[in-house]
Amino acid sequence: TPTSVSIDSIGYRQNRHSAYLSDMVDLTDRLHFLAGFRWDELQQDFTRSVDFGPVTIFGPTTTDATFVKINPKAGLVYDLIPNELSIYGSYAQSFNSPGPTFGLTAGPLLPELGEIWEGGFK
Numbered sequence: 001t002p003t004s005v006s007i008d009s010i011g012y013r014q015n016r017h018s019a020y021l022s023d024m025v026d027l028t029d030r031l032h033f034l035a036g037f038r039w040d041e042l043q044q045d046f047t048r049s050v051d052f053g054p055v056t057i058f059g060p061t062t063t064d065a066t067f068v069k070i071n072p073k074a075g076l077v078y079d080l081i082p083n084e085l086s087i088y089g090s091y092a093q094s095f096n097s098p099g100p101t102f103g104l105t106a107g108p109l110l111p112e113l114g115e116i117w118e119g120g121f122k
Contacts, residue, residue, distance in 0.1 A: 013045045014044040016041070017040070022037075031078050031079075032077040034075040037070055038095075043064075044097065045064050048060065048061060049061065072092070072093055075090030075118075076088065085122075087122075088121075089119040090117075091118075093113070095111055096112040096114075098112065
């Protein structure tokens with residue numbers, strides 16, 4: 001399922017494109033395997049300056065950054081009581097935009113990366 005988001009404001013522009021694919025495969029009548037991935041591409045431009053009234057003291061400085069990340073997802077589901085009660089466990093990674101960099105000369109911030117382990121009954 002592809003998605004696309006754009007954010008524009010004075011001095012800051014962000015374009016993000018994503019797509020994901022996942023599927024569940026039956027290993028046995030009661031054991032199922034979930035696998036998938038999400039692809040993200042993020043492009044952002046941030047222009048800033050230090051102004052004192054009508055006088056620009058520093059800048060403008062522009063930071064351009066592009067990030068591309070593929071995040072995996074995997075899990076197992078076991079039907080304890082078919083169609084009634086299952087136990088599951090999964091693992092996934094995540095990616096999020098760093099937002100604009102507010103320093104005057106600093107390069108782009110790194111994106112936020114995460115991971116989650118999850119388990120439970122359903």
